[in-house]
Amino acid sequence: MKIAVFGLGSMGYGMAQSLLRAGHTVHGFDVVPQQVERFRDDGGAGGELADIAVSLDAVVVVVLNAGQTKDVLFGDNGVVPRLKDGAVIMSCATVPPEFAMDAEARCAAASIHYLDAPISGGSVKAAEGRLSVMAAGRPEAFAAARPVLDATAETVFDMGDHAGPGSVMKSVNQLLAGVHIATMAEALTFGMQQGLAPDRFLEVISKCAGTSWMLENRAPHI
Amino acid sequence: MKIAVFGLGSMGYGMAQSLLRAGHTVHGFDVVPQQVERFRDDGGAGGELADIAVSLDAVVVVVLNAGQTKDVLFGDNGVVPRLKDGAVIMSCATVPPEFAMDAEARCAAASIHYLDAPISGGSVKAAEGRLSVMAAGRPEAFAAARPVLDATAETVFDMGDHAGPGSVMKSVNQLLAGVHIATMAEALTFGMQQGLAPDRFLEVISKCAGTSWMLENRAPHI
Structure with missing residues (x-):
């Protein structure tokens, strides 16, 4: 799969590495240019978001909070409007349940799947692909995100068939x-x-x- | 050894049972007469404190707090003045460190060893003889209490050579x-x-x- 990871911090970097290890094509994005360069040296794919977005199958958002997640998804250079139909957003930051429900609806309107998927486990487990994921979303979102979950999580708790309970x-x-x-x-x-x-x-x-x-x-x- | 256990609640009862299992002669005392009877039915030894105190090697105090511990040790019918020289008090209730230091000094004045020995682990581990004991006291107190520790504890943390740090x-x-x-x-x-x-x-x-x-x-x- 072709995947973009937004946020190459202690959790996101480990998840991006786990996705690389699983054989996926992984583009890394971060506000810190050095982290992006480091990830490319590790085997990450290059390219500008504007050029590659339409070919992405999945976008993993591992930023700090709801505000940053909103910027990545729906901001001025937001990724959601650029994605092809049926791509999946896996949203890993800790956000309010209402934010997750709203994001799911906005993604659905753009024919994009949204998985409310906060993570737990710390940076060591992130690097090992052994996170716990509290995931909630429509069955199609789970199905589309499955390869990402398989590569990054040891345990996936299925919290329900719509966004929100994962964030709760x-x-x-x-x-x-x-x-x-x-x-x-x-x-x-x-x-x-x-x-x-x-x-x-x-x-x-x-x-x-x-x-x-x-x-x-x-x-x-x- | 001949041992008295004061306090046959959820922790003390299990410790008294573990001491019986290890082959010691164990006298149980409690403010609830039914608990004392139940323990005698389980194999506990009988007799009045006034008669048996002088023959005890160890006294385990597993009451609720410092006030009850003080009553058992130094109250009107307190056991310390009745014990033979070299007997050991193992004090298991949660008490202020100052109380433990004071009790050690008063016991020493009566030629009695005192082990500051709060316990952790819950009633199941108490019944299995697998408690954690945070023990502090003079080397002679540890030596005198060793058979009691062996029968009741899985882990004994040696917190120091005088009473106090166990309670801290x-x-x-x-x-x-x-x-x-x-x-x-x-x-x-x-x-x-x-x-x-x-x-x-x-x-x-x-x-x-x-x-x-x-x-x-x-x-x-x-």
Whole structure:
């Protein structure tokens, strides 16, 4: 398949690499030119968006938020109006469920499939093609995005047959992850103030009821 | 060894059973007479505290808090003044570190060893003898309590050579566990309000970055 990945950050770069590994033709786009060059050195395809858009089968959007996703899809140089009928948008940023539902409707009006597909797993799993994807969309959108899901995800949770629930699930996940990472930092500080060595903190808590994915994954970086 | 367990609740009962299984003579005490009777039916030893205290090698205190621990150790019918020299107190309730340090000093004055030994793992691991123990105390206290630790714990974290750090570690763990369980309940409610089925919530989140021990262990009960 011919695929464009918008957003070559820690998650998008890994996903783009996984798509290359799976044998797809992958065009990478990013606001940072060095990231685009680096990806071309890794085997990414070249070309200007205006020239290649009409030949794309899938567009993976791995930017920061709804605003950036909207720009990529429907902005002044937005990709949706340039795509051929039946191409699929896989939207991976964390966005409000209402945004996902609206984007699905706008894509449908342009004969484009839209998959509400937030991701979880961190940059290591992204690079390994082993993400968790909370996907929601019409069956045709799932079918069109299947090769992309196969190359990038270890687990695809089918959250329903229309856009929205994927983003709901992701929001809940982020709420939990955010509270956990803040709590972990507070607890580590509290323990250190009372004389606990940080390594000891991590060793003990990770074996006790106070542990979380965020604690085990992020505390070692602190 | 001859051991008394004070507090036959969900954690203490399991620890007392694990001690029986290891071949020790175990006396169980609780404010609920039915729990004491039930433990005797399970193989616990009988007798009044006043008669047996002097022959005890170890006392395991698995009550709710510092106030109850203080009553058991130093109250009107407290056990510490009745014990023989060299017996060991293993104090498992979550207590302030200052309490643990003070109790160690008072025990030392009575020639009794004191192990600051909060526990983690839940009632199932308690019954299986597979708890995590955050233990701090003098080397003699560790040595005297070793048979009790061997029978009840899968992991013993040696937190230091004086009482206090075990309780610090446990406080930090409880802070995390408390925040996690509250956050999990809020996130589950938030997701349900937006149409996520609770089973689906648990299935997805437990595979994503928002997971925690508390979520995986407690959400199924909600």
